[in-house]
Amino acid sequence: MAGKTPSEKRLHKELISLVKEPPPGMVVDVDQAEQNLNVWTINMQGAEGTLYDGEQFQLQFKFGTSYPFESPEVTFVGQNIPVHPHVYSNGHICLSILTDDWSPALSVQSVCLSIISMLSSCKEKKRPPDNSFYIKTCNKNPKKTKWWYHDDKV
Amino acid sequence: MATTSNESDSSRKNTDNRENDNKDEQNNMFECNICLDYAKDAVVSVCGHLFCWPCLHQWLETRSSRQVCPVCKAVISKDKVIPIYGRGNTKQEDPRNKVPPRPAGQRTEPDANTGFPGFNFGDGGFHLSFGIGAFPFGFLTSFNFSDRHGVPVGGQLPQDDHYLSKLFLWIAVIFIIWLLLA
Numbered sequence: 001m002a003g004k005t006p007s008e009k010r011l012h013k014e015l016i017s018l019v020k021e022p023p024p025g026m027v028v029d030v031d032q033a034e035q036n037l038n039v040w041t042i043n044m045q046g047a048e049g050t051l052y053d054g055e056q057f058q059l060q061f062k063f064g065t066s067y068p069f070e071s072p073e074v075t076f077v078g079q080n081i082p083v084h085p086h087v088y089s090n091g092h093i094c095l096s097i098l099t100d101d102w103s104p105a106l107s108v109q110s111v112c113l114s115i116i117s118m119l120s121s122c123k124e125k126k127r128p129p130d131n132s133f134y135i136k137t138c139n140k141n142p143k144k145t146k147w148w149y150h151d152d153k154v
Numbered sequence: 155m156a157t158t159s160n161e162s163d164s165s166r167k168n169t170d171n172r173e174n175d176n177k178d179e180q181n182n183m184f185e186c187n188i189c190l191d192y193a194k195d196a197v198v199s200v201c202g203h204l205f206c207w208p209c210l211h212q213w214l215e216t217r218s219s220r221q222v223c224p225v226c227k228a229v230i231s232k233d234k235v236i237p238i239y240g241r242g243n244t245k246q247e248d249p250r251n252k253v254p255p256r257p258a259g260q261r262t263e264p265d266a267n268t269g270f271p272g273f274n275f276g277d278g279g280f281h282l283s284f285g286i287g288a289f290p291f292g293f294l295t296s297f298n299f300s301d302r303h304g305v306p307v308g309g310q311l312p313q314d315d316h317y318l319s320k321l322f323l324w325i326a327v328i329f330i331i332w333l334l335l336a
Contacts, residue, residue: 006189006209013190068188069216104188104213105203105224 007067011037014108023112038063041077042112050120057082059115060091061108071102073143074111083125086118090135092142093118094128096149187225188213196238197250201228207250210235 004012015037018028025045033040040061046052058078064070076082076091086094097106097114128134138145186193188209195207203225205213214221214232223230237250 006191010188010190066216069212103222103224103227104209 005065007063007065008037010068011063015040018108021109023109023116025116026112028108040108042108044112044116046082047116047120051122051125052082052119055082056080059112061111068104068106071098071106071143072108072111073141074098074115075142082119083127084119084122085124085126085128088128088131088134088138090138092134092138092145094147094149096147099143099147100149193238196240197235198238199223199228199230200234200236201226201230204238205235207235207237211250 015028015030015033018026019030022028025047027043029041029043040063042059042061044057044059046055046057057076057080060073060075060077062073064073074093074095076087076093081087081089081091088094093115095114095118097103097111134145184193184196184204185191186196186206186209187203188205191206193204193206196204197207197210198204199210201223203223205224210224211232213224214230221231222228232250235250
């Protein structure tokens with residue numbers, strides 16, 4: 001344990017608890033996370049009884065050196081990006097806890113739960129209205145985007 | 155005799171184990187909400203959430219414009235957290251003094267020759283003064299911030315002080331320009 005930074009220590013603890021008590025439908029790629037503690041891939045299933053029932057998604061978490069004081073960079077990756085009013089087709093997610101409302105008391109687990117509940121409460125599968133403009137102009141890092149959080153319905 | 159001592163040894167070991175189990179459970183309760191480790195130099199916010207002081211301090215620095223509790227988003231500040239002193243801790247030092255080390259007090263020795271009997275700077279208050287020596291009778295302004303001890307001050311005093319200091323600064327600047335032009 002010696003020689004670990006506080007950030008690595010916390011990530012290790014989070015990884016253990018995520019493996020022990022994963023949020024419903026979520027499986028973290030442990031081998032990959034153990035190789036590089038700063039990039040995690042989480043396979044998730046659309047919750048039963050929702051518009052995403054039976055779909056498979058991949059979430060990627062990237063942690064900076066100042067985690068947990070800075071939020072992780074969370075995006076959907078892989079072939080299937082959920083069609084949702086807050087998810088851009090390049091995988092960027094418009095979710096306030098990922099930027100302005102981040103708190104170091106949040107965790108990978110709580111971010112996962114927020115994303116599940118965001119998907120589950122969706123009433124109509126559609127892309128954000130500014131999708132085509134956004135994906136042409138945005139930075140690769142979603143944290144560089146100045147997000148406007150105005151819709152708290154879904 | 156030997157058997158009794160063995161028995162007492164083993165019973166002690168049992169209680170030790172039980173204590174360790176209890177400790178593991180209790181440790182979860184005393185984990186810092188930020189590093190998720192056993193809280194070191196523990197402080198508790200007024201909303202009741204436990205942190206290591208170094209962790210909380212770093213968070214307060216990260217969002218210095220909007221200082222909120224990481225757990226419940228209540229407004230917090232350095233002055234609104236309570237240090238926790240356990241019995242085992244021999245040095246009952248306020249953890250808030252550790253990170254960053256508390257800034258040392260600043261004081262300046264009075265000038266030996268300042269003989270303005272009319273100026274009373276008050277007792278122990280911080281005072282600020284500036285003067286222009288070139289002027290025959292001296293242009294000296296001084297004003298006094300009373301020692302407020304961190305008590306929140308209502309009213310407009312700090313703003314007034316600020317306004318006064320700006321005013322005097324401008325008067326000084328105008329004087330210098332006037333002296334240069336004359």
